[in-house]
Amino acid sequence: MKPDIDVDRAARDEWLDPTPEIVTDGVVRIPLPMPGDALRAVNVYALAQPDGLTLIDGGWAMPEARAQLDDGLYAIGEDARSIRRILVTHAHRDHYTLAVVLRRELGMPISLGAGERQSIEALTTLSPLVRFESQRALLRAAGASDLAELVGRLEEGVDPWVKAWEHPDTWLEPSTIAVGDRELTVVPTPGHTQGHVVFADTEAGLLFSGDHVLPHITPSIGFETVSTASPLRSFLESLAVVRRLPDLRLLPAHGPVSPSSHRRVDELVAHHDARLRATSELLSEVPLAAAQVAACLGWTRHGLSLDDLDAFNQMLAIGETVAHLTVLVAAGEVRSRLEGDVVTYTRAYAESARS
Numbered sequence: 001m002k003p004d005i006d007v008d009r010a011a012r013d014e015w016l017d018p019t020p021e022i023v024t025d026g027v028v029r030i031p032l033p034m035p036g037d038a039l040r041a042v043n044v045y046a047l048a049q050p051d052g053l054t055l056i057d058g059g060w061a062m063p064e065a066r067a068q069l070d071d072g073l074y075a076i077g078e079d080a081r082s083i084r085r086i087l088v089t090h091a092h093r094d095h096y097t098l099a100v101v102l103r104r105e106l107g108m109p110i111s112l113g114a115g116e117r118q119s120i121e122a123l124t125t126l127s128p129l130v131r132f133e134s135q136r137a138l139l140r141a142a143g144a145s146d147l148a149e150l151v152g153r154l155e156e157g158v159d160p161w162v163k164a165w166e167h168p169d170t171w172l173e174p175s176t177i178a179v180g181d182r183e184l185t186v187v188p189t190p191g192h193t194q195g196h197v198v199f200a201d202t203e204a205g206l207l208f209s210g211d212h213v214l215p216h217i218t219p220s221i222g223f224e225t226v227s228t229a230s231p232l233r234s235f236l237e238s239l240a241v242v243r244r245l246p247d248l249r250l251l252p253a254h255g256p257v258s259p260s261s262h263r264r265v266d267e268l269v270a271h272h273d274a275r276l277r278a279t280s281e282l283l284s285e286v287p288l289a290a291a292q293v294a295a296c297l298g299w300t301r302h303g304l305s306l307d308d309l310d311a312f313n314q315m316l317a318i319g320e321t322v323a324h325l326t327v328l329v330a331a332g333e334v335r336s337r338l339e340g341d342v343v344t345y346t347r348a349y350a351e352s353a354r355s
């Protein structure tokens, strides 16, 4: 994830205040803590219905998050026993695993986008080491085999909650879900993960955008156990899907509620356009591996070099560079070639000249 808009630091951190925020009548945002300093927190939204609450996203399964959820619910006169169901935007740990823990304890059903089925299948059956295999293969092909080794060991230390992964009760397809008087439209938005969904309440003008559209950072692309051919293409297509909805208030999973889904989608599209141009312009007739390309690009809003990032974020950065290169190859602007175990890229001058 890369912060890409510079705003006043204090204002930027306001959303982390654990006090629940009443977004509108019947919708409360409760930020929950998560490990690591990049994302800071994950927002869970509690939606009132006559017999209790629907949660959108569940949080990261760790005791501090569970305690903060209890405090947040208490502050609005509820408790975890009022939760009737949990709708989860995607199968990343910070959104899904606390939902599983709550379900074990209290029995409410969990719903997740149908496109996450393969990932959940892998996460519930494979050992943590094997789970990172697609990322490791990507890194080896990107010319970063040392990092691939390092990444293989990352998951070991995360937590012992291998069993925090279970199947949901329902796989969500495009549909509408009634939450009291509210009607949520389930909109598949593959890209951040294959089965990511957002929930639109067009009547109230709200978009529960998960990690698909975030106000301050650009979501990582295609970081998941089972990878797809061109996650960036999927992501850009999904941004177009959200852009065709009415302009809605953005209720993201990380960051503050912000006024315009359209404005943020336009910024994200412009960011990726610029990134595609920068990636393309770096290339010449000299073959470069994706890790070398990533090393020539700036990362985060501070323009850090790849070496300044920790191993996990280096992995995301190289993954994103591969995603951009894949789109450029499909567009005919860049050529790829397998040299041994490594894919290298050159600018397709001849093709551009002819077109």
Ligand SMILES: [Zn+2]
Pocket: 042, 092, 094, 095, 211, 253, 254
């Ligand atoms: Zn997230």
